[in-house]
Amino acid sequence: PPSGAGSTDLKIVGNHPRIMGALDGKDGWFTLDTGANGTLTVLTPFAETNKLAEKSGVTKPRIVGKGVGGFTMGYLATLGTLSLAGFEIPPVPSVLSTQRQGAFAATDAIGNVGAEILSRFVFTLDYVAKKAHFTKVADFDRPFRVDRSGAWIDFNKGEFKLAAVAPESPAEEAGLKAGDQIVAIDGTPLATVHPLSANRPLQQPAGTKVK
Secondary structure, three states: OOOOOEEEEEEEEOOEEEEEEEEOOEEEEEEEOOOOOOOEEEOHHHHHHOOHHHHHOOOOOEEEEEEOOEEEEEEEEEOOOEEEOOEEEOOOEEEEEOOOOOHHHOOOOOEEEOHHHHOOEEEEEEOOOOEEEEEEOOOOOOOOOOOOOOEEEEEEOOEEEEEEEOOOOHHHHOOOOOOOEOOEEOOEEHHHOOHHHOOHHHOOOOOOOOO
């Protein structure tokens, strides 16, 4: 293992690496999802069994992602401490899945860990020894990027459109509606940015105003 690394158990499920960790003191398996650009997605069974939506005070699900099967729905909530390989990650803005089918409905894991968390580490997966080794990077403690707008921007056939607008959100208060075409954010034409970076200007501290 690298010097100073924290280590944890590793297993492979359907070609996906999973590591042992804990969420709010409850131990379980977490899938490492480098293709997900968010933080933590808690699987539906674990979220419901532990009543995470009720404890977090969230009541209205919204579009929280898009994959091969289309849009996925869930709640946005800030959860307690996430522990991975002995490292404590402070309260994490997370998605509580409501999916009834597919990977997010699995009962044998707590959740998916995305790139917004994984990019805080250099990690090594030892498939032979079934161990994962994690080392923190210099900006481990940087704030999490969170889209506070309530606007889900979808890129399809060369256009950026709003797939949904969350109720009682800044986007709704500003008069945005599902189906609206977005051509620029803060004066930057979206045609000049990568589709996965289109909503980056919306991931700023609370109170920020974005045109």
